[in-house]
Amino acid sequence: MTDTTTTETAGHSYLRAMIRQYAGIVLALLALCIIFSVTNDRFLSLANFTNIFQQVAVIAIAAFGMTWVILLGEIDLSIGSIIAVAGMVGAQVIGLGWGFVPALVLTLAAGAVLGLFNGTMTAKLMLPSFIVTVATMSIYRGLVSLPTGGAPAMNMDPTWIAIGANSFLGLPIIIWIVVVLFLVNHIALAHTTFGRKAYLTGGNREAALYSGINVDAMKIKIFMISGVMAAVSGILLSSRLYSAQTNAGMSYELDAIAAAVLGGTSLAGGVGTMVGTLIGALIIGVLNNGMNMLSVPYFYQLIVKGLVILIAVWLDVRSKQRQG
Amino acid sequence: MEHCDVVLHLTGVRKTFGPIVALRHMDLTVRAGRVHTILGENGAGKSTLMKILAGVQLPTEGDITLGGKDFRPRTPQEAAAAGLAIVFQELSLCNNLTVAENILATREPTRMGFISDRKLVAQARALVAELGLPLDVNARVADLSIAQRQLVEIAKGLSHDARVVIFDEPTSSLSDSEAEILFRIIDKLIAQGKAVIYISHRMEEIMRLSDDITVVRDGEYVATVEKDDTTIDALIAMMVGRRMDEIYPPRLDVVASPSDTPVLSVSGLTRKDAFEDVSFVLKAGEILGVFGLVGSGRSEVMNALFGMLPPDTGRIEIDGAEVRITSAAQAITQGIGFVTENRKEQGLVLSHGLRPNVTMAALDRFSGRGFMRSGPERAAAEGEVKRLGIRTGSIETVTGTLSGGNQQKVVLAKWLATRPRILILDEPTRGVDVGAKFEIYRIIRELASEGTAILMVSSELPEVLGLADRVMIMSEGRVATTAPRDTLTPERVMTFATGHVQ
Ligand SMILES: Nc1ncnc2c1ncn2[C@@H]1O[C@H](COP(=O)(O)OP(=O)(O)OP(=O)(O)O)[C@@H](O)[C@H]1O
Ligand SMILES: [Mg+2]
8 A cells, every 4th residue: 555664564553553442342333233233124224324423413523522521531511501502592693683604603602602611610710620510511501591481492594404404415414514523623633732732631731731731721722622512513403403492412411421431532531532432422323223213212222321331431441451 | 697598489480561571581589688689771670570579460470489388469468468568669659648548558547447547647657757757647648749758658668567578769769868767777677587679770779788689681580699799880781781881971061152141040039838049040051960858949949940839039030031930831932841850740641652752842843833743753752762762662652661760761851852941850860770871961961062051950969969060959948058069079968958057
């Protein structure tokens, strides 16, 4: 594939590292696909996979944001509420008759502001992000109902609806958005100084500080990223539901955390990739979709999903112990 | 000799980590009532061997007997129960707990299932007093200096009874007077008929303490000799496989023309309860040694210069202009580099590879428009590995798996990569072997000759006197004196450092 031996061996070792890193979860994903395609002949179809990707989109995008946060050794439990706030802000701006673009911009800005609040409380008041975002999860969820008094907002713009309903070049727009956001997040994490600083800060905050990295600024920026990603998820969700529901995105933070952790992001910080998170989100999506097709009752789905996460984390910890 | 009974016996011990061979073939015979030193270069496998004895790691192959019985501990508890005590090389304390809680961790005295605080403190205090360690058992570990933490580590290691006591580089961050306390403890252990295994890179103390010395090279047993039958030179030759005639490289002429305004000038720097009225100047190409005992405030001053511990009053000037440094980022922008004393906490990201660690303080140099440039980054990491002789599988090796001395070299590499104009070195050769020390000294001299202004804190007096142009001696947070090196003798430095001179 290349003409010099050095780049070839570099390429090989890179490939080997990739295989070693993702072999476990890719196998898990394949195993799930095989199980579901055996038990249900409609599972293995292009239409169903398009469907899975669309369902995964909301979780995957929120999980990209969550990956940044967990990578830093923090957690953001408020994203489910931000998803709902985003839908509501969009619906309200549209209701004012300002049109699609201002609605889009203001929705994303709302996500950024809520993330900014999380980040500032965590960084400047030195509160644990777990506590801060447990609190803001509740606060933001309450904010959703302010404009409508708890009722869903139905006033939606046709372009807003089109995001969830239309296709572009044969692929649903939602999938395009996931692909683009995956690439942006992946490149930002793997190839920019910002991504490097995130890894270093998560790996050892004090050493990062001594190396001239502004770890407070990193925290704030990354909570803002998480907020914006959640806002995008909220736009997609409200678009697919043709409305902004006050209970939208409920417990999505758990799926996002699960996707990131399944993908190998370490809750201790400093370790994780967007590729892993994408695969993790697909596992969760396939699991949801397959069990729905088999008409597995919702409560069994919850049990199975929880067990899968436990097993994945246990395997991960065990493989690390063996290396160490 | 009557005390010649063998306590611990190892044959053909081998340990591999995947493809990496840490110990190839190790033999060792340790006798009661004797100090047995293990000597070897950084990465030779000394700590790995001790971790096997301590039940932290299992050997891949080999036989070990303790007191004639087969010994293969699978946990530290098992090793301790069999009569083995260890003071680890890497500090393993819980920073948010007190000294007492750390010393008696896992062995806390309980009353009806609850930890009895009063008994805990009393027991810890008794132990510390018996060992003669200057420690406040109620202090939080986070508030202690590295040297004090090392003393806590020693107390922790000796908190239970043992037949064999292992010290893995216990003196690497201690100054002479604290080391003396340790030596007295070791003498006592020997008088009680215990066997001591000792690891250090300080040749003088090895010659003073040891009865037997075993040399290891590349994970392989080389020889065991009695102290009286050997010399430092012979030991070094065995250890590195060649002769070394000099410990300090020659002073080089300053190439860059030094201007008369000092690069760094500090006056009246004060921080409550840390240091008071610290003043000094540092010129380009000069090496200013800073010496002081534990608690003298030397590391605190360095942290203040680096923006990590803001001073209450005082003035810092760089190139004649006053500067306010309130963060490490500002210090780095001013051209200051800081090789910190505590490599595990302030120096390295242990879970990451060597490459990102080397470049982490100089990301701007290895990026363009916000994107990392992997070519220059890799080249820099490879260059530093070669220059400092870092023993590692590749530049992607996780730094946490490197040996202690090699980790230290990575910290140094990280700050060399920033190309500082003012380089602060806090214990730069902590845990580094004799050969590598020479290389580091040579690099320090070279930097000075290129015009870098160097502030070097060291608790090793010979190092300070061997390398510095001038020496600033600190005692109890104040500058006792600053004098050219050739006017100082070790005795004079110690009288200033202990505050016996007014
Ligand atoms: N967990 C590990 N995984 C991989 N390699 C390891 C691990 N622990 C140690 N090594 C390797 O084993 C070798 C021996 O390391 P060890 O820590 O025993 O050296 P040492 O003699 O104590 O050196 P120093 O004087 O620097 O403390 C080194 O090359 C090190 O990188
Ligand atoms: Mg060691």
